[in-house]
Amino acid sequence: MKSNKQRRAEIMAARRQRKRLRTVATQLEQRRVPLAANALPVDAAALMPTNSYGAPVWQTRGFYLDLAFTCKDCGAECLWTAQRQKWWYEVAKGHPDSTAVRCKPCRAKERARKETARRVALAGLQKKMEAKEHP
Structure with missing residues (x-):
């Protein structure tokens, strides 16, 4: 102190x-x-x-x-x-x-990787929501 x-x-x-x-x-x-x-x-x-x-x-x-x-x-x-x-x-x-x-090429790869991860996560959430609606 x-x-x-x-x-x-x-x-x-x-x-x-x-x-x-x-x-x-x-x-x-x-x-x-x-x-x-x-x-x-x-x-x-x-x-x-x-x-x-x-x-x-x-x-x-x-x-x-x-x-x-x-x-x-x-x-x-x-x-x-x-x-x-x-x-x-x-x-x-x-x-x-x-x-x-x-x-620049690595930035493009990183953007593509993040977009793919985002798409997969949203698809998983969509599937989870559909499962909740139709038990």
Whole structure:
């Protein structure tokens, strides 16, 4: 258990960190840093609201960059493009802490697997309901 003094020190440290991040974001905004060729600016007003204590790196930075990741199903090295990130966070309202974990073919397989499981479960429920109606 922490004392109030320890807890207060943690709170103050977190506030200082947030203030530093806001300062960096403000400086970037004021300097209008030229974006890389594959970078897209973040529209903070279009993001899903969260109750997080801090903003993700890409939001603080002010622009999206292509992000390399490894597919969790097939292990392929993939690229999550800045354009897809912008769509995910701003249009689809994806959670700011989420990232891509599957490549496109594996995402399609996972959607098909879930649809099949859903269809089987609904068929089982339908059969159960019919059995209840006609004993």
